Amino acid sequence: MSTQPLRELLESAFPDATELDVIDRTGGGDHFQVVVTAPSLSGLSLVEQHRRVYEALSAPLGDGTIHELRIKTKGAS
Amino acid sequence: MSYTDQIKDVIESSDVALFMKGTPSFVMCGNSDRALQALRRAGAPVTAIDILPDPQIRQDLTQLSGWPTIPQVFVKGELVGGADIVEELEQSGELAQTLREKLGDDFAAARDEKTVPLAG
Numbered sequence: 274m275s276t277q278p279l280r281e282l283l284e285s286a287f288p289d290a291t292e293l294d295v296i297d298r299t300g301g302g303d304h305f306q307v308v309v310t311a312p313s314l315s316g317l318s319l320v321e322q323h324r325r326v327y328e329a330l331s332a333p334l335g336d337g338t339i340h341e342l343r344i345k346t347k348g349a350s
Numbered sequence: 351m352s353y354t355d356q357i358k359d360v361i362e363s364s365d366v367a368l369f370m371k372g373t374p375s376f377v378m379c380g381n382s383d384r385a386l387q388a389l390r391r392a393g394a395p396v397t398a399i400d401i402l403p404d405p406q407i408r409q410d411l412t413q414l415s416g417w418p419t420i421p422q423v424f425v426k427g428e429l430v431g432g433a434d435i436v437e438e439l440e441q442s443g444e445l446a447q448t449l450r451e452k453l454g455d456d457f458a459a460a461r462d463e464k465t466v467p468l469a470g
Contacts, residue, residue, distance in 0.1 A: 319435045320417075327418050334418055341381065342419065344434050 286329030303340035315348035364397035393458030
């Protein structure tokens with residue numbers, strides 16, 4: 274899978290994102306690093322922030338398209 | 351006892367529970383290792399649970415925690431997160447702070463690390 278579909282899922286889940294990046298860590302299309310900074314994540318614990326990312330990517334996580342996911346989130350702008 | 355009950359038990363009775371792929375002496379996944387190493391750097395008394403012996407363990411754990419990936423780290427019954435969060439909290443010093451708050455100032459004194467098998 275390319276990074277574009279994942280980026281689109283994240284963009285629709287975090288329309289307020291000030292930083293949003295998806296990196297294919299190995300070039301194999303199944304190990305990804307995502308970075309999301311969004312005001313809507315402010316005030317949430319890291320666990321809750323990561324849960325939002327997992328929810329946004331539940332389809333590719335559930336069907337095994339994403340084999341490994343690293344997440345970096347921030348709440349402030 | 352079902353896996354779910356055993357998982358609940360170990361989460362509630364352990365200061366720090368690490369659900370991982372493999373064991374601390376034979377780690378089977380890079381992310382499990384990242385979490386383990388971060389916990390060790392913070393001096394956490396880790397109780398490790400290998401989820402690999404039966405796929406049902408992982409299913410029951412995720413059902414219980416609502417967290418889709420492995421590893422999962424709990425401190426005093428509360429989900430702290432996976433490898434990324436535990437690494438981030440260790441690097442910022444927040445992990446040690448949380449451990450001090452929840453386990454007391456001498457949490458690292460025990461240097462305790464054990465592995466608990468679940469019965470199938």
